[in-house]
Amino acid sequence: MQAMEEKEKALVKNWLSEFKGLPEVAVAAYAERVQEKASVVPALYSAMRDMGTELLEPICHQLFEFVRSGEAALHRFALQFVPEIIWRHLSAVARRDKPSQGSVEALLLGIYNLETVDEEGKPKVLSFTVPSLSKSSIYHEPCSIGSLALTEEGLSQRGAGRAVYADSYPQRESITAQNRFEVLTSLLLFYNSAIVFMPLSSYHSLCQLCTRACVSGFPRQRMKRDWKEPHPRVPLLAEFLVQLLEGVYHAIYNGAWDMGKRAVEDALYRSKLELYPEPLLLARAIKSSLLQDAPHAGRGRSRCLQLEVTPTSSRISRSVVTSASIRSHRWKKEGISVSPVQADPNFPNGSVSPPNLLLVSEHVTVVLEQDGEPTEPGPEGKRQRSLKKPLDHSEKEANGTSS
Numbered sequence: 001m002q003a004m005e006e007k008e009k010a011l012v013k014n015w016l017s018e019f020k021g022l023p024e025v026a027v028a029a030y031a032e033r034v035q036e037k038a039s040v041v042p043a044l045y046s047a048m049r050d051m052g053t054e055l056l057e058p059i060c061h062q063l064f065e066f067v068r069s070g071e072a073a074l075h076r077f078a079l080q081f082v083p084e085i086i087w088r089h090l091s092a093v094a095r096r097d098k099p100s101q102g103s104v105e106a107l108l109l110g111i112y113n114l115e116t117v118d119e120e121g122k123p124k125v126l127s128f129t130v131p132s133l134s135k136s137s138i139y140h141e142p143c144s145i146g147s148l149a150l151t152e153e154g155l156s157q158r159g160a161g162r163a164v165y166a167d168s169y170p171q172r173e174s175i176t177a178q179n180r181f182e183v184l185t186s187l188l189l190f191y192n193s194a195i196v197f198m199p200l201s202s203y204h205s206l207c208q209l210c211t212r213a214c215v216s217g218f219p220r221q222r223m224k225r226d227w228k229e230p231h232p233r234v235p236l237l238a239e240f241l242v243q244l245l246e247g248v249y250h251a252i253y254n255g256a257w258d259m260g261k262r263a264v265e266d267a268l269y270r271s272k273l274e275l276y277p278e279p280l281l282l283a284r285a286i287k288s289s290l291l292q293d294a295p296h297a298g299r300g301r302s303r304c305l306q307l308e309v310t311p312t313s314s315r316i317s318r319s320v321v322t323s324a325s326i327r328s329h330r331w332k333k334e335g336i337s338v339s340p341v342q343a344d345p346n347f348p349n350g351s352v353s354p355p356n357l358l359l360v361s362e363h364v365t366v367v368l369e370q371d372g373e374p375t376e377p378g379p380e381g382k383r384q385r386s387l388k389k390p391l392d393h394s395e396k397e398a399n400g401t402s403s
Contacts (some may be wrong), residue, residue, distance in 0.1 A: 008043035012055050015040045016062055031071035041080075041201055048084050060085075060107040067111055070119075080202035082111070082191045083209040083247075086184055090213060093180070094232045105175050112183050115190045116169040123168030130163075138249075138285045181237045188243035195250050203251035203260075210244045210263035214270035241267055241279035249286050261290065 015037065022030055047055045063081060066074035085104055092101040118124055131137065175183055191198075191206075215221045217233030245267055252260030268283040270276075 005046070008046050009055065011040055011043040012047055012059065015044075016055075016058050019062060019065070027069055027074075028071060031069070031073040034073055034077050041199070044081065045084060045201065045205070048081065048088055057103040060103040064107050064110045067114055076194060076197045078111070079191060079194055080198050081205075082187055083202065083206040086187065087205075087209045087212060089175075089184075090234050091216075091231070094216065094234045108183065108187060109172055109175060111190075112169075112187055113171050116171065116186070125168055126166045127163045128166070138282075138289055181240050185237070185240045185243050188240065188247065192243060192247045192250070195247055200255045203254060203256040206244075206247050206251055207256050207259035207263040210248050211259075211266045213244075214241075214263075214266040218270075218273070220266065220269055236270065236274070238271075238274075238276040238278045241271060241276060242282055245279060245282050245286065252286075252290070264290075 019030065044059060047053050047059055050056075063078040066078040069075070085107060089101060089104050089108060092104070116124055133140065169186055172179060172183060211224070212227065212231070213234045213236060215224065216231040221227065221231065245264065248256075248260050248263045248267070252264075264283055264286050267279060268287065271280040271283055
């Protein structure tokens with residue numbers, strides 16, 4: 001690991017002294033502008049990666065003060081360094097250098113104990129929703145499990161799973177071999193719950209944690225061009241890998257495409273060696289869902305997920321029955337010409353754009369109408385008027401014949 005430069009040391013020392021000299025009433029104002037200190041973040045990462053720096057202990061102490069300050073901005077600022085701190089701890093344990101990492105262990109314990117209780121000091125009760133097959137996930141699409149005639153409202157009602165409450169996390173006084181991964185997995189869970197607020201540098205640190213923890217001491221480490229230092233193997237558990245992959249999957253589509261894909265490959269490699277079924281299933285699902293090339297980048301660092309909202313024309317069943325097809329069939333039987341519907345150029349492969357159609361599966365189409373009229377004026381309103389004109393003309397001829 002590279003040593004810190006003098007400029008980086010000066011930035012970190014100024015950052016430490018600035019917060020220590022603040023009165024309590026000025027902490028809120030400091031929290032509002034803490035994200036503007038972009039130059040401090042790389043210097044803090046350099047200090048955490050420098051094995052011989054003397055600034056690690058005051059940095060950990062100040063980050064803990066940020067967490068327990070009660071300010072959301074300071075809490076998120078400290079939380080972005082959780083992946084780097086976890087790697088520092090795991091690396092020290094693997095190298096049997098734990099006594100020199102007391103400040104890192106104290107920071108991890110402090111964040112864990114504060115995250116597991118609420119503002120009143122009572123244990124938090126975490127809840128989650130039982131997944132439903134009617135909701136799409138990384139493992140499946142709802143249309144592939146059946147052809148049920150369900151509207152969007154019906155799907156949401158069927159997918160409304162019940163909430164399940166987990167047991168509260170116990171407070172810990174120290175990190176031991178028995179509870180190490182219980183604490184670290186919980187920290188990653190807390191980090192993933194706030195991952196949308198993390199900066200890009202934190203995503204890179206998370207991907208590096210996944211890569212280094214998975215390949216350290218294995219032959220795959222020699223394939224890493226940017227990491228040639230020999231390192232002993234890091235013991236991992238399946239639950240820890242699952243939380244790592246969840247965070248990496250978010251980072252892939254938020255600016256860390258290349259690093260995230262490599263991290264998923266490394267996690268898949270380690271899961272195969274350890275025969276861990278849960279991370280193996282998750283890593284394979286993530287890998288199969290990724291595109292070959294990076295998706296189109298929009299504004300900022302976010303990337304766009306390319307989702308197919310409407311199936312292409314080759315996938316639409318020709319036996320679909322709708323109210324429009326019934327009217328068309330009746331008019332053709334009566335000898336009334338029907339103007340063809342033009343393809344919408346905004347949809348792929350020239351498929352028809354149905355403004356008020358909800359395609360539930362490949363074989364079921366549901367038409368949403370209100371009192372026989374389209375919900376919004378637009379191309380469909382024009383098509384309905386074009387369909388009504390031949391009907392009005394035929395009615396006039398029928399009236400003239402009867403008269």
